[in-house]
Amino acid sequence: MAKKVALLQGNEACAQGAVYAGAKFFGGYPITPSTEVAEVLSVELPKVGGKFIQMEDEIAAMASVIGASLTGAKSITATSGPGVSLKQELIGYACIAEVPCVIINVMRGGPSTGMPTGPGQSDVMQAMWGTHGDHAAIALVPDSCQEIFTETVRAFNLAEKYRMPVQVLFDEIVGHMRERIEFPEPGELEVIDREAPSVGPEDYKPYDSTKGQVPPLADFGSEYKYHVTGLNKADDGFPTTKASLVDAEERRQIDKVMDNIADIESSEEYLTEDADVVIWAYGSTSRSARYAVNELRKEGVKAGMFRPITLWPFPAKRTAELAEQAKAIVVAEMNLGQMVLEVERVAKGNCVVAHEGRVDGDPINPGQIMDKVKEVL
Amino acid sequence: MAYDYEKSIRPGKLPHIWCPGCGHGIVMKGLIRAMDTCELDRKNTAIVSGIGCASRLPGYLDACTLHTAHGRAAAFATGVKMAKPEMNVICCGGDGDGTAIGGNHFIHACRRNIDMTYVLMNNYIYGMTGGQFSPCTPTGDLASTTPYGNPDPIFDISKLAIGAGATFVARTTAAHPREIDKLIVKGIQHKGMAIIEVIDDCPTTYGRRNKFRSVIDMMKRLKAEAVPVKAAAKMTAEQLEGKFLTGVLFEDTEKPEYTAQYADVIKKAQCA
Numbered sequence: 278m279a280k281k282v283a284l285l286q287g288n289e290a291c292a293q294g295a296v297y298a299g300a301k302f303f304g305g306y307p308i309t310p311s312t313e314v315a316e317v318l319s320v321e322l323p324k325v326g327g328k329f330i331q332m333e334d335e336i337a338a339m340a341s342v343i344g345a346s347l348t349g350a351k352s353i354t355a356t357s358g359p360g361v362s363l364k365q366e367l368i369g370y371a372c373i374a375e376v377p378c379v380i381i382n383v384m385r386g387g388p389s390t391g392m393p394t395g396p397g398q399s400d401v402m403q404a405m406w407g408t409h410g411d412h413a414a415i416a417l418v419p420d421s422c423q424e425i426f427t428e429t430v431r432a433f434n435l436a437e438k439y440r441m442p443v444q445v446l447f448d449e450i451v452g453h454m455r456e457r458i459e460f461p462e463p464g465e466l467e468v469i470d471r472e473a474p475s476v477g478p479e480d481y482k483p484y485d486s487t488k489g490q491v492p493p494l495a496d497f498g499s500e501y502k503y504h505v506t507g508l509n510k511a512d513d514g515f516p517t518t519k520a521s522l523v524d525a526e527e528r529r530q531i532d533k534v535m536d537n538i539a540d541i542e543s544s545e546e547y548l549t550e551d552a553d554v555v556i557w558a559y560g561s562t563s564r565s566a567r568y569a570v571n572e573l574r575k576e577g578v579k580a581g582m583f584r585p586i587t588l589w590p591f592p593a594k595r596t597a598e599l600a601e602q603a604k605a606i607v608v609a610e611m612n613l614g615q616m617v618l619e620v621e622r623v624a625k626g627n628c629v630v631a632h633e634g635r636v637d638g639d640p641i642n643p644g645q646i647m648d649k650v651k652e653v654l
Numbered sequence: 655m656a657y658d659y660e661k662s663i664r665p666g667k668l669p670h671i672w673c674p675g676c677g678h679g680i681v682m683k684g685l686i687r688a689m690d691t692c693e694l695d696r697k698n699t700a701i702v703s704g705i706g707c708a709s710r711l712p713g714y715l716d717a718c719t720l721h722t723a724h725g726r727a728a729a730f731a732t733g734v735k736m737a738k739p740e741m742n743v744i745c746c747g748g749d750g751d752g753t754a755i756g757g758n759h760f761i762h763a764c765r766r767n768i769d770m771t772y773v774l775m776n777n778y779i780y781g782m783t784g785g786q787f788s789p790c791t792p793t794g795d796l797a798s799t800t801p802y803g804n805p806d807p808i809f810d811i812s813k814l815a816i817g818a819g820a821t822f823v824a825r826t827t828a829a830h831p832r833e834i835d836k837l838i839v840k841g842i843q844h845k846g847m848a849i850i851e852v853i854d855d856c857p858t859t860y861g862r863r864n865k866f867r868s869v870i871d872m873m874k875r876l877k878a879e880a881v882p883v884k885a886a887a888k889m890t891a892e893q894l895e896g897k898f899l900t901g902v903l904f905e906d907t908e909k910p911e912y913t914a915q916y917a918d919v920i921k922k923a924q925c926a
Contacts, residue, residue: 323923344733
């Protein structure tokens with residue numbers, strides 16, 4: 278039987294991906310340009326027995342998502358830059374308390390209200406460093422409507438597997454673009470549920486890492502009673518200020534991501550094998566970059582593209598390899614220089630690293646990227 | 655025979671962090687008695703708090719306990735209750751946590767009339783951070799950040815809750831321990847948002863700055879200022895000056911409860 282296809286907006290594809298992944302709770306607050314994610318989930322979630330709630334503010338939305346997730350419900354929220362700024366307090370809470378959840382950020386410009394209906398890619402550092410304190414982050418950056426669907430599913434999988442918040446960042450262009458989507462059949466995409474405790478309620482410790490870096494999470498309202506706090510805590514979940522315990526827990530929560538980069542990382546490469554110049558681009562910008570690569574190749578320039586799909590943890594290994602191979606890396610992004618800092622860091626001066634940025638609300642076009650390539654080569 | 659509180663306390667979690675003379679322990683005992691009276695299944699009960707002295711309460715109790723961020727208890731609790739309406743949800747916390755930084759969550763949880771019981775310990779001060787004035791510090795009183803007397807008007811938490819749409823609102827004090835559990839029981843049994851405001855005392859950061867030389871003085875003040883609703887009905891406005899009402903202040907059993915309303919949404923969505 279032919280697969281179900283539809284012409285969907287990126288934001289709609291995101292909502293459909295969430296339902297496919299088994300989302301049962303959405304808590305949100307209206308903000309442009311992400312609102313269609315909420316609108317579609319307000320229709321779809323109750324159909325599958327899930328819950329949709331529009332909370333009083335962005336912080337409350339994030340709080341409700343964490344509370345719901347603790348009962349075992351796969352939980353999601355959707356917002357944009359200013360909303361993510363407000364949510365940072367509780368994104369940190371989800372990190373330290375290790376509560377799985379998915380945060381969609383349909384990126385616009387900024388800072389502050391900025392250009393609500395214009396695209397931007399200026400929340401990419403916020404996704405890593407927005408909340409206070411040391412922590413790991415996982416952020417995914419799809420570039421098409423189909424990929425928004427699959428990456429939303431993967432975001433839930435990673436959240437559940439690593440017991441942490443996972444952010445999906447797509448810019449307003451991809452969020453509001455309409456493309457043909459093929460709906461995967463049930464079972465076609467992997468769907469991961471959080472690991473249930475293997476010990477009985479009497480022996481359960483919510484942060485017991487003796488059997489692995491990611492301790493199993495019991496559901497509130499099951500047989501398990503336990504304590505959750507935003508304070509530094511010991512393996513039993515209760516607060517501690519004992520230096521050795523605090524240090525071990527902090528490091529474990531970072532290591533559980535950094536030791537598993539191979540599992541979390543995802544990227545696409547286009548004509549990089551022999552590339553003298555690599556265009557490093559993500560989200561909608563990568564669509565212009567691909568066009569630029571084709572045009573440059575016609576002109577005899579050996580251009581290629583590296584497109585991170587997992588933006589955080591940063592694809593350091595492959596970026597460093599490309600810096601050794603190529604004469605130049607051109608980072609194209611709709612901001613005035615964010616991910617380029619990471620590229621420079623890992624390139625270690627092995628090649629020229631240039632930046633092509635834009636923050637005027639228009640997309641980066643292929644000509645702009647081609648000009649920059651010609652300038653640096 | 656002495657009441658057995660120990661079965662409700664998590665082993666090894668006492669002593670608590672509260673100062674000698676603090677009323678929070680009295681409220682915790684009241685909550686334990688109320689939960690016992692209602693025979694709440696602890697496995698199926700979430701106790702949610704924010705930040706502050708009062709918000710440390712859940713950690714001592716044997717249940718699913720969630721100590722969240724400053725002011726956010728009602729918002730986390732809303733997520734728990736929505737996702738699993740069959741759970742009993744109890745919030746607890748202080749006046750600064752609940753009505754300043756958490757004020758928005760507080761009024762909207764009241765407005766939704768979501769089925770939970772919020773025990774709000776109002777001790778007129780931010781205790782944990784060392785005695786800064788809260789939205790409930792009486793005008794003119796001294797706090798670490800009102801060295802010349804508090805210029806701010808106060809919130810009347812119970813009136814705020816009633817105005818915002820809570821359907822069960824009651825008030826008592828830490829000097830009336832038997833009334834605490836009676837009112838919490840009514841709150842738990844009520845289907846909808848129940849606010850139990852307990853006027854509490856903080857001898858360490860409020861009392862000593864405001865001429866309450868001892869805990870006894872503070873308790874005497876609570877007893878002197880508390881007027882039961884029935885008694886107040888027979889008193890003049892002049893006699894009620896400087897007093898506050900205690901007992902069940904408001905009850906509405908008609909307004910629909912939020913998760914029940916959402917169950918109807920699910921039915922509509924699934925029939926569509």
